[in-house]
Each structure stands twice: as C-alpha cells, then as structure tokens.
Amino acid sequence: MKSIPFILPLVTVPLSLVHAEKREKAEMPQSPNVIFIYADDIGYGDLSCNGAKTICTPHVERLAAEGVRFTNAHSAAATSTPARYAMLTGEYAWRRKGTGIADGDAGMIIRPERYTLADMFHEAGYVTGAIGKWHLGLGDQTGTQDWNGQLKPCLSDIGFDYSYIMAATGDRVPCVFVENGRVVNLSPDDPIYVSYKKNFPGEPTGKNNPELLVMQPSHGHNQSIVNGISRIGFMKGGKSALWKDDQIADELTHKAVSFIEEHKNQPFFLYFATQDAHVPRVPNERFAGKSGMGPRGDVLLQFDWSVGEVMATLKRLGLDKNTIVILSSDNGPVVDDGYKDNAVELLGEHKPGGPFRGGKYSSYEAGTRVPCILRWAGRVKPAVTDALVCQIDWMASFASLLGIDLPEGAAPDSEDCLDAWLGKDTQGRSYLVEQNAQNNLSIITGEWKYIEPGEGQPFNKNVGIETGNSPYPQLYNLYKDLGEKENVAEKYPKQVKKLSRQLEKIKDNRVGLPLE
Known part of the structure; x- marks a missing residue:
C-alpha cells in the first residue's frame, strides 16, 4: 500500500478496502x-x-x-x-x-x-x-x-x-x-558511465570536436556525441545499447x-x-x-x-x-x-x-x-x-x-x-493555474488571464520566444484578445487585485475557494 505525501494532515485509507467494490465494476469486460x-x-x-x-x-x-x-x-x-x-x-x-x-x-x-x-x-x-x-x-x-x-x-x-x-x-x-x-x-563488456558534472577522459564532445558532428548545435547541446549528435551531459560506453x-x-x-x-x-x-x-x-x-x-x-x-x-x-x-x-x-x-x-x-x-x-x-x-x-x-x-x-x-x-x-x-x-x-459540459474548469519555465505563475478564469510579476528575462534569445516574465502585473481579456497583445492591468486594477488574491490562495493550498 502506498502512503500519500500530504500537503495538509490527512488520513491514509487502505486502498484494498476503499476500492474493492469499485474494482469489481472496473474489471467487467465493458471497461x-x-x-x-x-x-x-x-x-x-x-x-x-x-x-x-x-x-x-x-x-x-x-x-x-x-x-x-x-x-x-x-x-x-x-x-x-x-x-x-x-x-x-x-x-x-x-x-x-x-x-x-x-x-x-x-x-x-x-x-x-x-x-x-x-x-x-x-x-x-x-x-x-x-x-x-x-x-x-x-x-x-x-x-x-x-x-x-x-x-x-x-x-x-x-x-x-x-x-x-x-x-x-x-x-x-x-x-x-x-x-x-x-x-x-x-x-x-562495455558498461555505461554517465556524468552531468565533467567529461570522461578521452571522450569527444561537440564543443571540442565539431568535425565529428552530423548536426551542429545552435546553443548548448555541445557535450557527449552520440550518433554524430552532441547532447547535454557526458556519457561513456554502452555502444550496443545506444538508440538510433x-x-x-x-x-x-x-x-x-x-x-x-x-x-x-x-x-x-x-x-x-x-x-x-x-x-x-x-x-x-x-x-x-x-x-x-x-x-x-x-x-x-x-x-x-x-x-x-x-x-x-x-x-x-x-x-x-x-x-x-x-x-x-x-x-x-x-x-x-x-x-x-x-x-x-x-x-x-x-x-x-x-x-x-x-x-x-x-x-x-x-x-x-x-x-x-x-x-x-x-x-x-x-x-x-x-x-x-x-x-x-x-x-x-x-x-x-x-x-x-x-x-x-x-x-x-x-x-x-x-x-x-466527454463533450457534455461546455464550461469546464472555473479557473486554471499555469507555470512557465521560471516557475512564474498565471491564472485563467472566464475571460481573464492574470500573469503575476516575476523574475527572468522577457525574451529568451536562444529559442526566440517571449517568456511572459515581467516585474509588472499583466492582465489580458482572452475573449477579446486571444493573442494577448494588450495588457489591460492598468485599466482594470480591481480585476488584477482579485485574481492576484485568488492566485495567492491557491499557492497557500486554500484551493476550492470561490473567486471574490
């Protein structure tokens, strides 16, 4: 039986007892x-x-x-x-x-x-x-x-x-x-060794041996070479196990x-x-x-x-x-x-x-x-x-x-x-929290999307993508502005405050609370 890592104090219930009747239904041929x-x-x-x-x-x-x-x-x-x-x-x-x-x-x-x-x-x-x-x-x-x-x-x-x-x-x-x-x-006879800290002696890398590559990296991805492609991390051995x-x-x-x-x-x-x-x-x-x-x-x-x-x-x-x-x-x-x-x-x-x-x-x-x-x-x-x-x-x-x-x-x-x-409900969730690469969060509810202020560059130059990171709050009306072109946070400060507070409640694990 698995014990559950709780966020709040909870009680572990034996699965065999909780699900016995349910399993019997699920095991029927029509499952x-x-x-x-x-x-x-x-x-x-x-x-x-x-x-x-x-x-x-x-x-x-x-x-x-x-x-x-x-x-x-x-x-x-x-x-x-x-x-x-x-x-x-x-x-x-x-x-x-x-x-x-x-x-x-x-x-x-x-x-x-x-x-x-x-x-x-x-x-x-x-x-x-x-x-x-x-x-x-x-x-x-x-x-x-x-x-x-x-x-x-x-x-x-x-x-x-x-x-x-x-x-x-x-x-x-x-x-x-x-x-x-x-x-x-x-x-x-050819064991695998892996390291994400340093290369193994004598092993070529994309950085030092670009002449061995069939595909050149544009950024990063210049460490161990497998099948003529340099990867992230260092590896030695295991030749017979390498994928193609x-x-x-x-x-x-x-x-x-x-x-x-x-x-x-x-x-x-x-x-x-x-x-x-x-x-x-x-x-x-x-x-x-x-x-x-x-x-x-x-x-x-x-x-x-x-x-x-x-x-x-x-x-x-x-x-x-x-x-x-x-x-x-x-x-x-x-x-x-x-x-x-x-x-x-x-x-x-x-x-x-x-x-x-x-x-x-x-x-x-x-x-x-x-x-x-x-x-x-x-x-x-x-x-x-x-x-x-x-x-x-x-x-x-x-x-x-x-x-x-x-x-x-x-x-x-x-x-x-x-x-x-199943296509029976056209509304779905009342709200949803999203997470970007820098762990900055946003929340969607109804027509509104609020992106909290967060650290990080606004543009990832390596991949050519806007990150959404900003020291200022962002608010978008997705019904009118699906492409999120106009930040209307200054126009609707009450909406920003409401969504900011709701996001904080969710962060604090007070989930399930209605929007104010």
Missing part, C-alpha cells in the same frame, strides 16, 4: 481501454485539425473528426518535466521542489509513495504500460544510478506494470532505452502496438509518450524531406504516422469502439531548441503556436494551450469545444468514469471534469 498519446513540443498550430495549412496530419484529423477536439486545453506547465509530473500525479509541479526540467541522471522525481494515475488504473484492474519519453528521473538519487544493473526505483514502483522508455529525453544522455528498469541491449535517432519513432510505436496486442483481452491503460517533435529531430527516411519544412516538419508527419499505427491496431483487433484515446502535448512549440536543423529558415508561413502568443517556456497561451482530442467511438459524439480543461484533471476525471474514490491526499489539484472531457 474501456485508455490510451494517452502524449506528443512532445507539438504546438496547437502544428496539426492540420487545428487549422494548419502548411502541414497535413490526416490520422490526427480523422481522430479529431471522430471525437471531441478541444480549443482551450492546457498542460499544467510550459516545459516537459513539470507538465508530466502534474499530469501523472494530479498535483501542480510548482508545489514540489525538484520538479524542474530534469537532467538525464535525475533521481526518480515521482517517489514510490506517491499515488499516481497509473496506480489508479492498476487499482481498477487495468494492465498499465508506459512507452516512450519519460524525463522524470530514474533511480533513488541524482547521479547515483547503476545504469548497468536494475534501476530502483523505476516505473514499476509507481503503478506501471510494463515500461519501455527513453531514460530521459532525446537531447540528454544516456541515449538508451530502459525496459522495466534495465537498459536494453547492454553488453556487460532515426529509428526512435519506429521502436516506440512498435512497442506501443505490441502492448495493445498482448493485452487485447483485458482492460489496459497505455501512456504512449512520443519523442516527436523534440530535438534532436532526426526523421526516419520515410519522412525525411517530405514536409518541405525541414526535420521539424518531417517529424510532425512521423508523429501522425505513429497515431495512425495505434488507431489501425485498435481497429484490426476490434478494440476501437471500446478504447478511449486522448491525444495531447506536454507543452507548446519551439522551433530552434538547440540544433541547427533549418527549422527557423524553412518555417515559412507555418505558425506552430497557432493564433497564440509565446511558446514552450512561456507564460503566454502558446506555452500551455496545446492540441487535445478525446475519441470514444459510439460513446462520445464528435464536437469542438472551448471548455477550459487541463491535463492535471485526467486523474480525477477518469476516477469518476471508473467509479473510483481516490485516496485521501492523492491528486490534490485534480478536478473531476469528466463531463467536459
């Missing part, structure tokens, strides 16, 4: 399978279902045509690690130290005692799987992992029955797959398909987190050069292919009508995120963030307003909705769907928005 397809750095405007004219993503379009497409869906943060933490725990990441963008040798950020989304599905009688990008740490403490043995804790300690993951993310070492806590294809960048999408999609096939006769929950469109972008030869927008556009086509493979598998196995498929992204888009891959030069008229301001790392809407689709054939009518929804609510909402009572202390910021996710 829907659930698949989360979680894109990486794909923006609202990167998919043709959201109006993109310069890219065609037909499989995602079909998914949208058959489900609910959300125009006001958000990740909980504008960067990867905190967004994923919040989604899997139902807790805003800014409430916890150590939930910022993780290095490749980070210890397990979601600790074993934490009750997770996977725990919830597992308790409901589901087989649970995680395939793809992880970026939430492995092992007990940062920098102490034994990459050549069993990594503990790992995903099996937080509710996943099966996992096949990238150790961190594509631009960070170690560049290996980890299956159920062990590095895949590792030879004992142009095969990552194929490998992960194949594993996702295999998981579905192996568990077709029992309820399953699959968290399928793709590498696309994160850097370094190395599309498979099937997609290279096909988009006309360079590697970034090509991996958008590759992502669409992955979606198509999952959906074709469901149909082939007769599972497409009893499977809920949710597609979304961990945060907003970024064009140049550290490599010279011509993404900026070939962007043309394409707008990865759609009509929204900012992008990955930003407090502005493109930082967290992401693509989102829910398909449940025969149960959810196709629709387009502007209900305010957030990935942090998947936990409480699916608990409601499955008839599960979450343990005390679990998912403290997750709300039951099931009707909104």
Whole structure:
C-alpha cells in the first residue's frame, strides 16, 4: 500500500478496502481501454485539425473528426518535466521542489509513495504500460544510478506494470532505452558511465570536436556525441545499447502496438509518450524531406504516422469502439531548441503556436494551450469545444468514469471534469493555474488571464520566444484578445487585485475557494 505525501494532515485509507467494490465494476469486460498519446513540443498550430495549412496530419484529423477536439486545453506547465509530473500525479509541479526540467541522471522525481494515475488504473484492474519519453528521473538519487544493473526505483514502483522508455529525453544522455528498469541491449563488456558534472577522459564532445558532428548545435547541446549528435551531459560506453535517432519513432510505436496486442483481452491503460517533435529531430527516411519544412516538419508527419499505427491496431483487433484515446502535448512549440536543423529558415508561413502568443517556456497561451482530442467511438459524439480543461484533471476525471474514490491526499489539484472531457459540459474548469519555465505563475478564469510579476528575462534569445516574465502585473481579456497583445492591468486594477488574491490562495493550498 502506498502512503500519500500530504500537503495538509490527512488520513491514509487502505486502498484494498476503499476500492474493492469499485474494482469489481472496473474489471467487467465493458471497461474501456485508455490510451494517452502524449506528443512532445507539438504546438496547437502544428496539426492540420487545428487549422494548419502548411502541414497535413490526416490520422490526427480523422481522430479529431471522430471525437471531441478541444480549443482551450492546457498542460499544467510550459516545459516537459513539470507538465508530466502534474499530469501523472494530479498535483501542480510548482508545489514540489525538484520538479524542474530534469537532467538525464535525475533521481526518480515521482517517489514510490506517491499515488499516481497509473496506480489508479492498476487499482481498477487495468494492465498499465508506459512507452516512450519519460524525463522524470530514474533511480533513488541524482547521479547515483547503476545504469548497468536494475534501476530502483523505476516505473514499476509507481503503478506501471510494463515500461519501455527513453531514460530521459532525446537531447540528454544516456541515449538508451530502459525496459522495466534495465537498459536494453547492454553488453556487460562495455558498461555505461554517465556524468552531468565533467567529461570522461578521452571522450569527444561537440564543443571540442565539431568535425565529428552530423548536426551542429545552435546553443548548448555541445557535450557527449552520440550518433554524430552532441547532447547535454557526458556519457561513456554502452555502444550496443545506444538508440538510433532515426529509428526512435519506429521502436516506440512498435512497442506501443505490441502492448495493445498482448493485452487485447483485458482492460489496459497505455501512456504512449512520443519523442516527436523534440530535438534532436532526426526523421526516419520515410519522412525525411517530405514536409518541405525541414526535420521539424518531417517529424510532425512521423508523429501522425505513429497515431495512425495505434488507431489501425485498435481497429484490426476490434478494440476501437471500446478504447478511449486522448491525444495531447506536454507543452507548446519551439522551433530552434538547440540544433541547427533549418527549422527557423524553412518555417515559412507555418505558425506552430497557432493564433497564440509565446511558446514552450512561456507564460503566454502558446506555452500551455496545446492540441487535445478525446475519441470514444459510439460513446462520445464528435464536437469542438472551448471548455477550459487541463491535463492535471485526467486523474480525477477518469476516477469518476471508473467509479473510483481516490485516496485521501492523492491528486490534490485534480478536478473531476469528466463531463467536459466527454463533450457534455461546455464550461469546464472555473479557473486554471499555469507555470512557465521560471516557475512564474498565471491564472485563467472566464475571460481573464492574470500573469503575476516575476523574475527572468522577457525574451529568451536562444529559442526566440517571449517568456511572459515581467516585474509588472499583466492582465489580458482572452475573449477579446486571444493573442494577448494588450495588457489591460492598468485599466482594470480591481480585476488584477482579485485574481492576484485568488492566485495567492491557491499557492497557500486554500484551493476550492470561490473567486471574490
């Protein structure tokens, strides 16, 4: 039994007693399978279902045509690690130290005692799987992992029955797959060594050996070289275990398909987190050069292919009508995120963030307003909705769907928005807190968005994105000014004061209080 790390004094209830009757219901044959397809750095405007004219993503379009497409869906943060933490725990990441963008040798950020989304599905009688990008740490403490043995804790300690993951993310070492806590294809004669402090003697780096590179970094990303691409962090050994960048999408999609096939006769929950469109972008030869927008556009086509493979598998196995498929992204888009891959030069008229301001790392809407689709054939009518929804609510909402009572202390910021996710409620959340890369917060409620004053540069020159950081309060009317062009804080000081006070209440954990 897991104990819950409380924010307030609470009582731990034995899960076996709380959920016994609920599990019996969930284990019935009609329990829907659930698949989360979680894109990486794909923006609202990167998919043709959201109006993109310069890219065609037909499989995602079909998914949208058959489900609910959300125009006001958000990740909980504008960067990867905190967004994923919040989604899997139902807790805003800014409430916890150590939930910022993780290095490749980070210890397990979601600790074993934490009750997770996977725990919830597992308790409901589901087989649970995680395939793809992880970026939430492995092992007990940062920098102490034994990459050549069993990594503990790992995903099996937080509710996943099966996992096949990238150790961190594509631009960070170690560049290996980890299956159920062990590095895949590792030879004992060539052990792996990882450091985020200093290089290993004699190992080339992108900074010192640019002649060895097939892709030049634009900023950072100039340490250990793997497959001709320099990464963040230092690594030595493990040659037989290294992934091939142009095969990552194929490998992960194949594993996702295999998981579905192996568990077709029992309820399953699959968290399928793709590498696309994160850097370094190395599309498979099937997609290279096909988009006309360079590697970034090509991996958008590759992502669409992955979606198509999952959906074709469901149909082939007769599972497409009893499977809920949710597609979304961990945060907003970024064009140049550290490599010279011509993404900026070939962007043309394409707008990865759609009509929204900012992008990955930003407090502005493109930082967290992401693509989102829910398909449940025969149960959810196709629709387009502007209900305010957030990935942090998947936990409480699916608990409601499955008839599960979450343990005390679990998912403290997750709300039951099931009707909104199923297209029955057009309002969704009453308010939502967003987090940018500098942990500066903003709050949305109704027509208003308030961005608190915060530290940090207003513009990230490396990536070419407005961060939203300002020493002054910002207020935008999203009904009239979707692009957040006019800061009306001085015009509406009472609204600024009200939203500022509400945000402080939420920070103090006095959640659930009405707006004054």
